[in-house]
Amino acid sequence: MAPEQGPVPETASPPPGPALLTMSGITKSFPGVRALDGVDLDVQAGEVHCLLGQNGAGKSTLIKVLAGAHQPDGGRITWRGQPVILRSPIAAMRLGIATIYQELDLVEGLSVAENVFLGHERTTAGFVVRSREGRIAAAELLKRLGHAEIDPATLVGRLSAAQQQIVSMARALSHDVRLIVMDEPSAALDPDEVDNLFRIVGDLTAAGVAVVYISHRLEEIRRIGDRVTVLKDGRAVAGGLSARTTSTRDIVALMTGRTVEYVFPERPTADATAAPEPVLRVEGLTREGEFAPVDLEIRPGEIVGLAGLVGSGRSEILETVYGARRPTAGRVLVGGRPLRPGSVRAAVRAGLGLAPEERKAQALLMLESVTRNVSVSTLSRFSRGGWLDRAAENRAARQATRELSLRPDNPEVPVRTLSGGNQQKAVLARWLLRGCRVLLLDEPTRGVDVGARAELYAVIRRLADEGLAVLLVSSEVPEVLGLADRVLVLREGRVVHTAPALELDEHRVLDLVLEGSPA
Numbered sequence: 442m443a444p445e446q447g448p449v450p451e452t453a454s455p456p457p458g459p460a461l462l463t464m465s466g467i468t469k470s471f472p473g474v475r476a477l478d479g480v481d482l483d484v485q486a487g488e489v490h491c492l493l494g495q496n497g498a499g500k501s502t503l504i505k506v507l508a509g510a511h512q513p514d515g516g517r518i519t520w521r522g523q524p525v526i527l528r529s530p531i532a533a534m535r536l537g538i539a540t541i542y543q544e545l546d547l548v549e550g551l552s553v554a555e556n557v558f559l560g561h562e563r564t565t566a567g568f569v570v571r572s573r574e575g576r577i578a579a580a581e582l583l584k585r586l587g588h589a590e591i592d593p594a595t596l597v598g599r600l601s602a603a604q605q606q607i608v609s610m611a612r613a614l615s616h617d618v619r620l621i622v623m624d625e626p627s628a629a630l631d632p633d634e635v636d637n638l639f640r641i642v643g644d645l646t647a648a649g650v651a652v653v654y655i656s657h658r659l660e661e662i663r664r665i666g667d668r669v670t671v672l673k674d675g676r677a678v679a680g681g682l683s684a685r686t687t688s689t690r691d692i693v694a695l696m697t698g699r700t701v702e703y704v705f706p707e708r709p710t711a712d713a714t715a716a717p718e719p720v721l722r723v724e725g726l727t728r729e730g731e732f733a734p735v736d737l738e739i740r741p742g743e744i745v746g747l748a749g750l751v752g753s754g755r756s757e758i759l760e761t762v763y764g765a766r767r768p769t770a771g772r773v774l775v776g777g778r779p780l781r782p783g784s785v786r787a788a789v790r791a792g793l794g795l796a797p798e799e800r801k802a803q804a805l806l807m808l809e810s811v812t813r814n815v816s817v818s819t820l821s822r823f824s825r826g827g828w829l830d831r832a833a834e835n836r837a838a839r840q841a842t843r844e845l846s847l848r849p850d851n852p853e854v855p856v857r858t859l860s861g862g863n864q865q866k867a868v869l870a871r872w873l874l875r876g877c878r879v880l881l882l883d884e885p886t887r888g889v890d891v892g893a894r895a896e897l898y899a900v901i902r903r904l905a906d907e908g909l910a911v912l913l914v915s916s917e918v919p920e921v922l923g924l925a926d927r928v929l930v931l932r933e934g935r936v937v938h939t940a941p942a943l944e945l946d947e948h949r950v951l952d953l954v955l956e957g958s959p960a
Contacts, residue, residue, distance in 0.1 A: 459522055461486040461651050462507075462538075462620060467516035469502050476502040477513070478675040484620065489642060489652045491662045491684055494672035495696050495890040497860050500655055503672070504622050507653075508540040509533035521619075531560070537619035541609045543628060543888070549598030554579035556597050557612045582611040585644075587637045603634050603751075610641065620651040627661060628887060631751035631916070632951075639665050657890050658917075659689050671695040696890065705923035706902040709742070718777070720792075720910045721879045723762060726771035731757045732934035734771060739879065739910040744901070746913045746925030746942065749954050754934040755914040756798060759881050762912065763795045764788040775879065789818065794872030796865065798884040798914075804868045805856050812838040812852040815870045841870040845900055862886075862893025869900065879910045886920065898924060918947045930954060 462484040469477040477499050484490045494500050505511040507518075509527035518525055520536055527533045533540075547556050554572070557579045579593035588607045591600070597608060606626060613621050623642075627635045642652055642665055656662060662669065666684030670677055671692065679695050719738035726735045732754030739745045747755045760766045762773050767783030774780070775791040797803040806814055815838040816823065823834040838852045847859075847866040856867055865885060872880055885901065886894045901924060905911050915921050921928055922942050930938040930945075930953045938953050 460484060460519070461521060463517075463519040464503075464507065465517045465519070467503065467506060467518075468514045469506060469511060470514055476675055477506070479516070480672065480675070480677045481680060482670055482677065483680075484651045484653060486619070486651050487646045487649045488667040489646060489654050489665050489684075491666040491669045492653055492655045492672065493662070493669055493692060493696060495860070495893060498672040498696070498890075499675040500672055501624075502675075504540060504624060504653070504655070507533065507538060507622060509538075534616055537617055538622070539613035539616060539618045539620070540622040541606075541613055541624060541626060543625040545605050545609050547597045547605055547608060550596065552576075552594050552596055553583075553591060553600070553608050553611075554593035556608055557582060557593070557615050559612070561615070578615070579611060582614055583607065585614070586610055586641055603630050606630065618650060620653065621645065622653040622655070624655045625657070625888065626654075627656060627658065633750075635661070657888070657894075659692060662692075693895075706899050708902075708926065709906055720776060721762075721912070722774040722777075724772050724774070726758065726761060726773065727769045728757060728761055728766060729769040731766075732761075732931075733936075735929075735936055737912075737929060739912060741878075741908045741910055742905050743927070744905050744911040744913055744925045746915070746921035746928045747931060748915075748918055748921045748928055748950050749931030751916065752933075753931040753954065755931055756883050758931075759795070759883050759912065759914050762788075763793055763881055765795075789875070789877075792876070792878030793881060794818075794875060794877035794879070795881045796868045796872070796883065796885060798887060800864055800868055805864060807857040808855060810853050811842060811847070811856050811859070811867050814856045814867050815841055815852065815874055818871055818875050837874055838870070841874040842866070844873065845870050846896065860890075860893065861888040862890065862897055865889060865897060866900065869904075873904070877909070879912065880904065881912050883914045884916060885913070886915070886917075918950045922947065922950070 460483040462482070464480065464482040467477050467480045468475070480499065480503055482503070492500055492503070502511060506513050507527070509530045509532050512528070518527060525536065527536075527538075530540075548559065551559070554576045558575050576593040580589070583589055583591050583593065586607050588604070591604055591607065597605060600608065626638055630638060642654070646652060654662075654666060662684050669679070669682040669684045669687060669692070671679040671682070673696060719740050721739045723735055723737045727733060735758055737745060747758060749755050757766060761768050764780065764783055764785040764787060772779045772782070775793065778791065780791055781787040801807060806817065812835050816834045819837075820829065820834075823830045823837070835852060842852055843850065845866045847863050847870065856864060859867065869880070882901070886897055889897060901911060913921065913925055922945055925942045928940060928942050928945055928950070929936050930950055932954050
């Protein structure tokens with residue numbers, strides 16, 4: 442892919458009138474870390490102001506200062522022309538500042554209505570919660586958000602991730618909100634739900650509500666944003682840029698401090714399908730109610746992508762191949778040998794490794810070190826007479842992480858302290874150390890910033906070039922087309938088209954996943 446050409450970054454004109462919010466010279470330090478170093482941010486009523494930066498750039502700290510969850514060490518905050526001190530999230534909410542975090546802070550054991558009005562419940566005589574009125578009011582908010590089908594009496598734990606996102610928005614709108622911070626709001630949404638999200642944002646800004654929008658998806662920034670502020674290493678390196686005219690190359694250069702010539706690495710010139718035998722073969726694999734018979738094969742050095750909407754069966758196929766789900770019919774063969782259905786242990790022993798979509802919940806031991814996370818699937822290799830050889834474990838983990846350029850170069854740090862991209866590298870290092878033959882990747886760059894994505898793409902391609910077979914699932918069609926050698930397009934649990942990636946484009950794939958008719 443040729444580097445994108447674009448204009449020199451230009452500053453956009455803010456909407457007329459005084460700023461709704463001004464944050465000037467905001468500083469915040471934690472032990473050993475200066476998270477914010479004199480950050481400035483101004484937001485106008487009725488605009489979408491996008492906040493960009495790599496993981497660790499200071500975005501989360503800044504929005505927590507704005508939400509009243511962190512107290513700044515220095516600087517000044519002005520709200521509607523008056524200096525304010527946001528001593529708590531309640532204080533911020535009373536002013537009209539609501540924050541919707543990427544990690545939703547809903548109570549799964551409470552109903553939708555109870556979550557919407559949590560902390561400001563409707564009461565009679567000051568102490569009796571009026572449940573019926575709460576449900577009616579919650580239903581009105583959900584209808585406003587385009588999701589009247591969500592029952593206010595349903596427990597939040599029974600909702601999908603996308604529906605829970607809507608509940609969080611309803612909770613924000615249950616207050617007299619003037620500014621909403623949205624942290625990666627589209628991460629769990631399919632394209633139709635993203636369209637609805639943008640409609641909601643448009644309605645809010647038309648009513649004069651300001652939105653601070655955080656996303657790693659630059660195409661969303663151009664579609665919805667007015668102005669952009671870029672953070673790097675705790676500093677605002679650019680403020681008030683035009684969201685629509687600033688090029689991707691310029692934004693990435695500001696975020697990373699370097700230019701990115703190629704987002705996706707070049708494909709090898711050799712044809713992977715010319716390899717003698719597939720290392721992974723899937724024959725008639727079926728799970729009733731989830732996906733129809735699937736046939737695919739991957740040879741060493743080949744990346745095969747699964748493209749489709751949320752609910753098309755992509756992740757379910759991956760998990761069934763891995764043995765986490767038991768198929769209704771069909772079989773999986775590795776190196777010509779069939780795997781025992783529904784057995785993760787058999788899959789791992791045969792050389793399969795999975796990097797799941799929810800790496801924090803499903804793959805990582807967040808309180809453990811990088812070393813333990815990398816070695817957890819290979820601990821028997823470092824056991825001698827019932828004792829764990831920690832020195833050997835550390836050496837092996839360090840070698841695996843260095844091969845993937847994981848940062849910081851210290852495998853003893855807790856994995857929870859790493860950025861999203863480096864946490865994903867820790868998962869990949871685990872399977873590299875295990876010596877897997879087939880790598881299954883489910884949303885490998887979810888929650889990963891632009892610069893780190895380019896690094897992960899290079900890592901994945903290099904592993905394939907070294908002989909690994911890769912089966913890739915991603916919600917982002919350009920990611921599938923940019924990384925994969927071949928693509929299987931899914932619609933409602935069925936493969937509707939298979940083709941080399943170079944023969945497809947984003948529009949063609951979207952036509953297929955929406956219409957389902959093969960060429």
